[in-house]
Amino acid sequence: MPVSDLMTKIVSLCKRRGFIFPSSEIYGGLSGCWDYGPLGVELKRNLKDAWWKAIVHHRDDVLGLDSSILMQSNVWKASGHANNFSDPFVKCKICGKHFRLDKVWDEMGKSAWVNSLIKEMTGEKDTSFLLGWAKKQGKSLAPNLALVKEPEVTLSWITDLNQSWGGPDLNFQQFIGRMGADTNGKARVPCPQCGEPLPEEGIAANLMLKTSLGPVEETAEKVYLRPETAQGIFVNFRNVIDATSRKLPFGIAQIGKSFRNEITPGNFTFRTREFEQMEIEYFAKPNEAENFYKSWINGRLQWYLDLGIKKENLRLRPHSSDELAHYAKGCTDIEYQFPFGWSELEGIANRADYDLKQHAQFSGQDLQYQDPVTNEKYYPYVIEPSGGVDRAILAFIVNAYHEEEVNGETRVVLKLSKELAPRKIALLPLLKKNADIVALAKNIKSDLQKTWMTVYDDSAAIGKLYRRQDEVGTFYCITVDVDSLSDKQVTVRDRDTMKQDRVSVDQLKKYLTRLL
């Protein structure tokens, strides 16, 4: 299936079935913000529960925390966000679209005019197709591109391109740059939207969202909505140690909302301005940090695998030294192969002792750890696994989406894991006009819903009811038919295999407990 089709289908399914809606949609929406519908909120809670259980409940060395979104401004001075938290961007002076400087070429790959132009490429050592494109598709897709505005002049600059045309050394960026060349023939990066040459210098903009604390505008204190949950953990390091007498190594985990004024939100819920994070700060002796860094990378990767992400769509990407913050000893991203390309799900960083030292310096408080046995005092190193809830949800939905041929028809089925599936069971009566069948189905539903997320649906014929449940990932459909009234048995259908089992009503709970 073409990549863009898959994303379109997923966005449509999410809206149609109540997983994810655009924010403020009746007013035309709000860029970079999304709402989770009735099924989306269940999936999100299941995902966060799975993380919390794995990180906090099933381990002895990690404690939970829930710090506030609004924090004192000095926190962001100490963390560096007040001064350095920016992504330089460029703005097209004709169409007004913003592009992150480091993402321009990603956008280029998705650009309508670039893709149209590439489609026309014949591999011949001939530029006549460029002229043809400029006079046809180019006019509507990239009206401000040099090649479209001045085709003959632009083509006269690129005679040397002729030499390498079709050869293995053809460079995509150089080629596109030539198409947008300025009047002196100098290659320029053209706007992915309209073709106008983009400014060569980026503008820096702080990505933190501001608000004011206090009802009176003039005296209100300016504060930021946190851009990450991590700092709430660092500023509580001393509180947690004092309250729990924890010894190293130990971690503090938090799930919560964060906010960033992203320049180009996009790819559905992948890059948004309001999002939720799952972060751990794991404090360790400096000489043990490297080992914990490695074990957290493996542990976090395994978590995604355990919840059903296909191995071939996950990879680890260690950061190169020029990507690392000056204080960091290492950072590795867990990436997922989304329909729009490999993208970060979670980052695991060895941040050394930077954060606690910064907060000690800015707050004047002693944030060193004192070893209770040796009395030695030092700043612990910090390993930080930091994942995005919304990104993970998108990855799990993409991973679960399947189209299968069944009896000549296409069945859409969301193969979410048992932990994540928003609905576990659906009760479907075969005859909704038979009061005894309906009563039995509703009775079974009431009983099962105390343990599992269970629904009752009689609003369509059975084939349609199955399709509806498959599409949202319901694990088991239970049908009640006329025979059920006499033999006290119901049919349980497995979502993935579509295998059906006849199970007696009084054994049903036992049967499902074994499976779910």
Ligand SMILES: [Zn+2]
């Ligand atoms: Zn433009």
